[in-house]
Amino acid sequence: MRAVFAVFRHELRRIFTVRPVFSVFILAAAIYAVFYPQPYLTEALRNVPIVVVDRDGTSSSREMVRRLDATSDVSVALVLPDLPSAQRAVYERAVSGILLIPGNFERDLLHGRPSPVALYADASYFLIYQRIAGAVSAVARTLGAEVESARLVAAGVDPALAGAVVDPMPLTAVPLFNPQGGYATYLLPAAFILILQQLLLIGTGLLGTIPDPGRPNAGPLATVTGKYMAYLVPAALILPFYLIALPYLYGIPRLGSPTTVLLFALPFALAVNGLGMIAAAVFRTPLAVQLATAAVGLPFFFLAGFSWPQESMPDAVRLVARLLPSTSAIDGLVRTAQLGAPLSEVAEPFLTLWALAGLYGAIAVALAARRDRYGHVDRRR
Secondary structure, eight states: OHHHHHHHHHHHHHHHHSHHHHIIIIIIHHHHHHHTTGGGTTOSOOOEEEEEEESSOSHHHHHHHHHHHHSSSEEEEEEESSHHHHHHHHHTTSOSEEEEEOTTHHHHHHTTOOOOOEEEEOTTSHHHHHHHHHHHHHHHHHHHHHHHHHHHHHTTOOHHHHHHHHOSSOOOOOOTTOTTOOHHHHHHHHHHHHHHHHHHHHHHHHHHHSOOTTOOOOOHHHHHHHHHHHHHHHHHHHHHIIIIIHHHHTTOOOOSOHHHHHHHHHHHHHHHHHHHHHHHHHHOSHHHHHHHHHHHHHHHHHHTSSSSOGGGSOHHHHHHHHTSHHHHHHHHHHHHHTSOOOGGGGHHHHHHHHHHHHHHHHHHHHHHHHHHHHHHHHHHO
């Protein structure tokens, strides 16, 4: 135990005295926390500009345009007389879509005939397309139902029955765990975990590769154990900050208890630290560690399973994803922190993280033993 605590004290001192490591653990963590969430704080797109081509020019077509402009999702920036003018506005990026209201729109509605409208929206950005299409569909359904109900009432149908005929199954949508239906509430909790993994991975990798002439003379197991203990200190500072304080500051829904969240985060930190020690043993130089971690950042993002569902990934890719601490951590921490799940409901990712921590720790011990063995051979020569 004396050797373990000697390594612990030595590594802890290096964390706060080696400038690149301190910059990663403290300064980079603060910079990411301030700047990364900024583009997502508006939660959802609002007032996406579109242009309307009204070929009917009746009270019904104008009412549809008025209602569409009144929604929070879409803003009617222009009303133009012809389609070529609207196309020029789209090509100039002044608007993101075109709504074409055909001639005889009102007459067909009043006669009970289909009166389709055409929507041309920018689908190269799926959030913009989703907002425009959703707003136009909702307004078109509502206006069509009102016109049909009024027509039935005028024909002598009871108003209550007419309303039930045109809308027999009204839908009430309740967005659970994301009341604003926003992008930040969905993205930021998972992104914070990826940032944490990247920071811990780079920091521990740098510590293992920056020259350390005063390293205590300890065995492989004592060395790895002491490093694990030391690396938990900066993790104990930044994990509560990212998993508890930042969601509170940015208004992300929080239903889980801080104790449960931090308890789940413990094997995550251990697994990432073990992976960082392996990276240090493999790449051996600080520059190689930084280049390698930068290169795998984007693949880690896609393998995490929130930008593209894991169910749609090939089995081999899913297996690789399971070997990354962030995959199980995102699954478990989002469920415990945002959904309020107890540890008993996230037992699988929780135990997976402990297994990864043990696996990476064992590999780190084996690599440390190999390094010491070959180091002794080199010294004898």
